[in-house]
Amino acid sequence: xxxxxxxxxxxxxxxxxxxxxxxxxxxxxxxxxxxxxxxxxxxxxxxxxxxxxxxxxxxxxxxxxxxxxxxxxxxxxxxxxxxxxxxxxxxxxxxxxxxxxxxxxxxxxxxxxxxxxxxxxxxxxxxxxxxxxxxxxxxxxxxxxxxxxxxxxxxxx
Amino acid sequence: xxxxxxxxxxxxxxxxxxxxxxxxxxxxxxxxxxxxxxxxxxxxxxxxxxxxxxxxxxxxxxxxxxxxxxxxxxxxxxxxxxxxxxxxxxxxxxxxxxxxxxxxxxxxxxxxxxxxxxxxxxxxxxxxxxxxxxxxxxxxxxxxxxxxxxxxxxxxxxxxxxxxxxxxxxxxxxxxxxxxxxxxxxxxxxxxxxxxxxxxxxxxxxxxxxxxxxxxxxxxxxxxxxxxxxxxxxxxxxxxxxxxxxxxxxxxxxxxxxxxxxxxxxxxxxxxxxxxxxxxxxxxxxxxxxxxxxxxxxxxxxxxxxxxxxxxxxxxxxxxxxxxxxxxxxxxxxxxxxxxxxxxxxxxxxxxxxxxxxxxxxxxxxxxxxxxxxxxxxxxxxxxxxxxxxxxxxxxxxxxxxxxxxxxxxxxxxxxxxxxxxxxxxxxxxxxxxxxxxxxxxxxxxxxxxxxxxxxxxxxxxxxxxxxxxxxxxxxxxxxxxxxxxxxxxxxxxxxxxxxxxxxxxxxxxxxxxxxxxxxxxxxxxxxxxxxxxxxxxxxxxxxxxxxxxxxxxxxxxxxxxxxxxxxxxxxxxxxxxxxxxxxxxxxxxxxxxxxxxxxxxxxxxxxxxxxxxxxxxxxxxxxxxxxxxxxxxxxxxxxxxxxxxxxxxxxxxxxxxxxxxxxxxxxxxxxxxxxxxxxxxxxxxxxxxxxxxxxxxxxxxxxxxxxxxxxxxxxxxxxxxxxxxxxxxxxxxxxxxxxxxxxxxxxxxxxxxxx
Numbered sequence: 001x002x003x004x005x006x007x008x009x010x011x012x013x014x015x016x017x018x019x020x021x022x023x024x025x026x027x028x029x030x031x032x033x034x035x036x037x038x039x040x041x042x043x044x045x046x047x048x049x050x051x052x053x054x055x056x057x058x059x060x061x062x063x064x065x066x067x068x069x070x071x072x073x074x075x076x077x078x079x080x081x082x083x084x085x086x087x088x089x090x091x092x093x094x095x096x097x098x099x100x101x102x103x104x105x106x107x108x109x110x111x112x113x114x115x116x117x118x119x120x121x122x123x124x125x126x127x128x129x130x131x132x133x134x135x136x137x138x139x140x141x142x143x144x145x146x147x148x149x150x151x152x153x154x155x156x157x
Numbered sequence: 158x159x160x161x162x163x164x165x166x167x168x169x170x171x172x173x174x175x176x177x178x179x180x181x182x183x184x185x186x187x188x189x190x191x192x193x194x195x196x197x198x199x200x201x202x203x204x205x206x207x208x209x210x211x212x213x214x215x216x217x218x219x220x221x222x223x224x225x226x227x228x229x230x231x232x233x234x235x236x237x238x239x240x241x242x243x244x245x246x247x248x249x250x251x252x253x254x255x256x257x258x259x260x261x262x263x264x265x266x267x268x269x270x271x272x273x274x275x276x277x278x279x280x281x282x283x284x285x286x287x288x289x290x291x292x293x294x295x296x297x298x299x300x301x302x303x304x305x306x307x308x309x310x311x312x313x314x315x316x317x318x319x320x321x322x323x324x325x326x327x328x329x330x331x332x333x334x335x336x337x338x339x340x341x342x343x344x345x346x347x348x349x350x351x352x353x354x355x356x357x358x359x360x361x362x363x364x365x366x367x368x369x370x371x372x373x374x375x376x377x378x379x380x381x382x383x384x385x386x387x388x389x390x391x392x393x394x395x396x397x398x399x400x401x402x403x404x405x406x407x408x409x410x411x412x413x414x415x416x417x418x419x420x421x422x423x424x425x426x427x428x429x430x431x432x433x434x435x436x437x438x439x440x441x442x443x444x445x446x447x448x449x450x451x452x453x454x455x456x457x458x459x460x461x462x463x464x465x466x467x468x469x470x471x472x473x474x475x476x477x478x479x480x481x482x483x484x485x486x487x488x489x490x491x492x493x494x495x496x497x498x499x500x501x502x503x504x505x506x507x508x509x510x511x512x513x514x515x516x517x518x519x520x521x522x523x524x525x526x527x528x529x530x531x532x533x534x535x536x537x538x539x540x541x542x543x544x545x546x547x548x549x550x551x552x553x554x555x556x557x558x559x560x561x562x563x564x565x566x567x568x569x570x571x572x573x574x575x576x577x578x579x580x581x582x583x584x585x586x587x588x589x590x591x592x593x594x595x596x597x598x599x600x601x602x603x604x605x606x607x608x609x610x611x612x613x614x615x616x617x618x619x620x621x622x623x624x625x626x627x628x629x630x631x632x633x634x635x636x637x638x639x640x641x642x643x644x645x646x647x648x649x650x651x652x653x654x655x656x657x658x659x660x661x662x663x664x665x666x667x668x669x670x671x672x673x674x675x676x677x678x679x680x681x682x683x684x685x686x687x688x689x690x691x692x693x694x695x696x697x698x699x700x701x702x703x704x705x706x707x708x709x710x711x712x713x714x715x716x717x718x719x720x721x722x723x724x725x726x727x728x729x730x731x732x733x734x735x736x737x738x739x740x741x742x743x744x745x746x747x748x749x750x751x752x753x754x755x756x757x758x759x760x761x762x763x764x765x766x767x768x769x770x771x772x773x774x775x776x777x778x779x780x781x782x783x784x785x786x787x788x789x790x791x792x793x794x795x796x797x798x799x800x801x802x803x804x805x806x807x808x809x810x811x812x813x814x815x816x817x818x819x820x821x822x823x824x825x826x827x828x829x830x831x832x833x834x835x836x837x838x839x840x841x842x843x844x845x846x847x848x849x850x851x852x853x854x855x856x857x858x859x860x861x862x863x864x865x866x867x868x869x870x871x872x873x874x875x876x877x878x879x880x881x882x883x884x885x886x887x888x889x890x891x892x893x894x895x896x897x898x899x900x901x902x903x904x905x906x907x908x909x910x911x912x913x
Contacts, residue, residue: 022260047488080414080455120293120329122362125355126410127400138283141245156173156217
């Protein structure tokens, strides 16, 4: 089971954090700090896995963004890379060649997407089409209830 | 009407994207903090307002602020408020906030549980989905107990979208509260008949967890092995399905999960293992391995084959798969293979033995070699011949000597000692190899020990091999002395070398023994100083050290060097002579040992080091490399540069080219103080981009005298092999009138002609 997933920039700025195991806020921050530093210090030709405490860290860099997740010891790290890749593909389809800025400005959408792919740290849907369909339907619900009139200024903006 | 009036009287809260834009445009951390604090105050105010119109937007903004690391717990209750709203947007953001801001240690759970209970029964599937997702994310013990019944009902739903999510919620609940497992077993059994991949995948996941948690469940689910085999078979036989294929592999996520469950079910169970033998062989041979995804499946299948009571042939197949992994270009795959070999070597070392050459070959990757060493040391105990055994160990030490466990050295020495007939071969091979790998501590320790013990075999040059190695006594001693003078080696390694020299002094016949005895004290002190020295060079390589340690160490060195100058009656123009420290004159050799350190002061990379062996040369080197000398030489073709001028402290750079190396520029730093009180604890630090090598020599003192009555000087050498424009960042700290002053600056105005 995946324990958490972190997205951060090359400068070490956190872009998304999803925790599937409960931790106090302070500990989450400490773990994040530690791992960001650890991953950023790795050289490009090093492999994507590292052992960290009793977990395995799997990370991959896509353009300026690092996708980093922690899996348990008996999990398959090669498959974890596929899960990360699947998530990137989904974001890419949704935003249309996704870049870091998309994720910064639409962080809530990046979370929604992740929540349709994983639940409780496990993959729930292996069809990209189904994930995107569910997201599109929910976006539509949101649009329909947001008044679009001239004087109105609702929604998230 | 009232809302219209309100919207006219109170300003609309900032939009989410506008806030993000504003925060991103903040130039400093302080600016960002100010923006965030102002917005947080506004958000707090708006939360007090009973009007719900903008609550959702404000929570969303708070979530962004939370991600930046600012406190946002005051938004917890607001999340629950908007979760109770009728609008989908509100619920969507509210539950997202609940997942991010609440974890299972919060007291507000009862409120969340009520909202979840309501929404799990909602008629809109997407609202049900939000509730399921949130339950899976928070899933506290009480919540699990309160909602398990609802989840059990939802697992039976005919809607696959809800069903798969409910199954994973059950998975979370069981993880949290294993005794709720029983109630889910009946509804789980039929799930494997489903066609939907999401449902199948999550069901396999749930069953696996049940088997982990309860032996009864494990026995119960052994019955589904044939069913799982069928699903797997259908998967690999099915033609291309664009929905579930990943680079030509049919739903790898599902395949891997099934293989993992099979492993659990087949463990220690002959019957279940037999049922899955065929399909395992089929998957192992039919999976396309052109991409990572195929390897993910093969990796899982190897684990399953080795984890169950599989046939011998299948095990060989599994180990061969790992053998092929080792030849792969992708280092991730090699890493996984080595890791797995480590696990299976105990179980099946005969099969692993066949791949030993490949394993040793893939040592070259430093990232993987750590794993490698473990593997090797694990399976060399089953080695076919002594010769192969010692060869492998030597290869490991040559390639990854710094990564092996501490006890490897003693184990290897013991091993070598036991192989009496191989002593000539071992010592000759080690002597040949260690000279070229002066950075592998363990290799050197073993080599030096063997040379000390069996050094006489080097002189005869006979070992019954095709290419014997021969060396004279002089050569052997010279190599050992190199170990002693190498700054990158640690104390223990040098102790090994000294012991070896001692042994050889009685074993070698000629007069070398004599000269050795003379040199021993020299070497020993040089060693102890090197430890100080090693620390400082480490710090510098890591960039600017935060503490003044480096400077302190350097100063120590410099003081000692000046003592020599005193002794030898060489004037010291840079610093008023300080009283020599306790060591005094009585141990000339001792001090000369230190001289070697001063010359090659800090950065071993940039400037070629000299060996301290002949004493006369040392002194020459000292004069050649010291800041003192360079300043006396003068001859600089560049005008002095002001690098820093603030609060009465003026730091000037006197730049000159190094005559011996066109890539090297020497910069003499001169710090003067125009105030009326001294600046003590003066530390100057510099950093340059990675393409440069920087050597910071010890300063002439640490106190800048007042009223320009004196100066502190320090020499920096910058090597610029790629001939780029030099940029330098400097950090200055000192204590002035009892106050510590720290300042930083950048020096970019170096003469352009410097490296042309």
